[in-house]
Amino acid sequence: MTISQPSKPIYSIDVPEVRGLTATFRYNFFTPDESVNETGGVPAVFLTRPAAEVDSGFVQYSTTRAPRYVVFQWAKPSLADVGNELSELAARNRSFSTTGEQHGSLIQDNLAKVVTEDDFASSGFASVNFHDGQIDDKIHELVSGSIAVQTLSEPVDANNSPHRMAQSFAATLPDHIKPHWIHKAMVSKAGGASYHVPPGASAGRGPRLGMLAVGSRARYQDLFFERLKRVATNTQINTKLMHDLVNRSIRDPASTNANDLVNMHQHSKKVKQATDHRQQLVVSEGDYRSYAPYFWVKRFGSSPHVQKYGAEIVGFIIDKYEVAPDGTLQAHPPIVVDSPHVGMTVDYQVKFNAKYVYSARTVALLTMPAIEEVSGQVATVKVLVSSKPSHKLYVHTLKLDAPPPPGDVDFTWNYETNKLLVTWAFPVTSERDVKQFQVFRRADIRHAFQLQKQYDFDDSAVRFPYNELPDPRLVEHLTSPATFWYDDEFDWDVNTSSKTGLIYAVAAIDAHGQTSGYSAQYRVWFDRFKNRLQKELVSHLGAPKPYPNLYVEGTLFEDSIRAAGNKRMRLYFNPDFYYYTDDHDRLHRVVETAQVGGGYKLQFINLDNMKSADLDITIDDRTTQSAGQAAQPNVRSGAQRKPLPRTG
Numbered sequence: 001m002t003i004s005q006p007s008k009p010i011y012s013i014d015v016p017e018v019r020g021l022t023a024t025f026r027y028n029f030f031t032p033d034e035s036v037n038e039t040g041g042v043p044a045v046f047l048t049r050p051a052a053e054v055d056s057g058f059v060q061y062s063t064t065r066a067p068r069y070v071v072f073q074w075a076k077p078s079l080a081d082v083g084n085e086l087s088e089l090a091a092r093n094r095s096f097s098t099t100g101e102q103h104g105s106l107i108q109d110n111l112a113k114v115v116t117e118d119d120f121a122s123s124g125f126a127s128v129n130f131h132d133g134q135i136d137d138k139i140h141e142l143v144s145g146s147i148a149v150q151t152l153s154e155p156v157d158a159n160n161s162p163h164r165m166a167q168s169f170a171a172t173l174p175d176h177i178k179p180h181w182i183h184k185a186m187v188s189k190a191g192g193a194s195y196h197v198p199p200g201a202s203a204g205r206g207p208r209l210g211m212l213a214v215g216s217r218a219r220y221q222d223l224f225f226e227r228l229k230r231v232a233t234n235t236q237i238n239t240k241l242m243h244d245l246v247n248r249s250i251r252d253p254a255s256t257n258a259n260d261l262v263n264m265h266q267h268s269k270k271v272k273q274a275t276d277h278r279q280q281l282v283v284s285e286g287d288y289r290s291y292a293p294y295f296w297v298k299r300f301g302s303s304p305h306v307q308k309y310g311a312e313i314v315g316f317i318i319d320k321y322e323v324a325p326d327g328t329l330q331a332h333p334p335i336v337v338d339s340p341h342v343g344m345t346v347d348y349q350v351k352f353n354a355k356y357v358y359s360a361r362t363v364a365l366l367t368m369p370a371i372e373e374v375s376g377q378v379a380t381v382k383v384l385v386s387s388k389p390s391h392k393l394y395v396h397t398l399k400l401d402a403p404p405p406p407g408d409v410d411f412t413w414n415y416e417t418n419k420l421l422v423t424w425a426f427p428v429t430s431e432r433d434v435k436q437f438q439v440f441r442r443a444d445i446r447h448a449f450q451l452q453k454q455y456d457f458d459d460s461a462v463r464f465p466y467n468e469l470p471d472p473r474l475v476e477h478l479t480s481p482a483t484f485w486y487d488d489e490f491d492w493d494v495n496t497s498s499k500t501g502l503i504y505a506v507a508a509i510d511a512h513g514q515t516s517g518y519s520a521q522y523r524v525w526f527d528r529f530k531n532r533l534q535k536e537l538v539s540h541l542g543a544p545k546p547y548p549n550l551y552v553e554g555t556l557f558e559d560s561i562r563a564a565g566n567k568r569m570r571l572y573f574n575p576d577f578y579y580y581t582d583d584h585d586r587l588h589r590v591v592e593t594a595q596v597g598g599g600y601k602l603q604f605i606n607l608d609n610m611k612s613a614d615l616d617i618t619i620d621d622r623t624t625q626s627a628g629q630a631a632q633p634n635v636r637s638g639a640q641r642k643p644l645p646r647t648g
Helices: 056-064 088-094 135-150 162-170 179-187 226-230 239-251 258-277
Strands: 019-027 068-075 125-131 194-196 209-214 217-222 232-238 296-301 310-323 329-337 344-347 355-371 378-386 393-396 407-414 419-425 434-442 450-456 475-477 484-487 502-510 521-527 532-539 579-581 587-589 600-606 611-617
Touching (some): 019 355, 056 344, 232 239, 239 258, 310 344, 310 378, 407 532, 419 502, 450 484
Parallel strands (some): 450 475
Antiparallel strands (some): 019 068, 068 344, 209 217, 310 355, 419 484, 502 521, 600 611
16 A cells, blocks of 8 residues: 655745846955955945945045945845735735834844845755856857858868858857847857947947946947846755756756756755655654744744734845855955845955856845744744845956056156156156156157167066066066166267157056057257257157057058958968077077967057957967977078067
């Protein structure tokens, strides 16, 4: 005879979830320990101020006091209008309304007793939150990789436009996957394509368009896959089946959650083992009980009583995790907002160039009846219950903006030492992160600038990676800034006219390895008849290092690339020599490859708004000959190549 056992119950409590959570990193100014110390340089008034008391005015005040922070904004849960007649659904939602009472530090004082709404479920179920903040990148890699494999046999000069490839690839997929979706997945990596709108024009607003402010011009971004990044799914899974579901997802190579569920594998295995260990064939009364830690209780004995039950929203909790270099998550103390009327707060304890993960929960105060397990007395308890977490926000506390060029470049002749003194001033910036100066010189605009001197006074606890590799003999390390330099090679007997004068410029480098353009460029010579220096302006400040003549009067060159729709760029590598030998018959590489740590950068400059972007390029060494066989004999006949200081 088979006896049917009753199913285990699931208790459900629904606390309104936080909607529209956004996080923005703001960098105000430099501190030496910014990359290793979260609280370094942050005044105590910001660290001790309750999160509920941070408003827009306090954030504005902190721009000159706090070096960096992350600003959060969210939409407060919608509340029912208690003055109107409520439907059944509205009446249920009304129980989670707020009385407007300020509870002070209620959540902070009882943080360890805050339970999630899923904790009321019985022990036979586990609550799992699914959210992928990189789903757009995964879709792009999956689709573009599949198309790349499909088109390997096609000739290189075939018509491989995204539209044509999407049409051909869609024929192998189910009918509900349209070519338009495949085309978007191919070209919409990292949020989608963005484009600028000319002043006075309007791009309209659709469900897939978002507007970002860039200077004085509007920039619209195609948010085709952006909405998927904000989808969070919360579910309760039977612990008997959880480990099997995780295993199936990990084994499926096409699963977008495979990499994320690897971290859950050990946890699900322990849960299954614990479930099998406590499995009982008989029905236990404990299977139908729900336990929750309370912070307030009032016992009434066995006598009847009248008590008002219900719930109210009392605040919010923002959970914080740091992504370690190995990809693991390190938990940080949460940010507690002890007020239901706040929709904005700030995290002042963040390191520079770190990755953090945030999610927010609504906290409700639940007043409900209970029975004491030992004595059986009737009681009323108050419990703090949090909602399911919102979608996760991944914040990279990195801001790499090039500093402005140095200003007030001037020249003075020292009549006692007969030397030229070059002076300049710090660039006008509020970030206080300029940590190096470079002095450049050239004889004519037809020649490239050469580095003459570099002052390095970087006091960072951990130095940021630096992209330029100057001659170490030209770099002077200082403990304090220097804004002057003597040119010992300037000759008042040679540089006596504008034709023989020398052109000078200065550049600044910040603590994050970003370099400015050239300062204003001046041609300097010594007029022996007037017995004083003469100078003339050659170029205004701001010229990029690769193009020092960009602002010289007159059109020196045409635009290298003109935008004309969706175009591709082909990059060809065709060096004249791979190696050369010096006077001592020692072999040297001309081309640095990825195998020896070499890399190159291709810079794109928009001449309309002077915005630039760098493309990293690496070269793989696939040569089969040895270095001696690959070297060309005619290299020896040339002059020995002397490395020049790199300026870009």
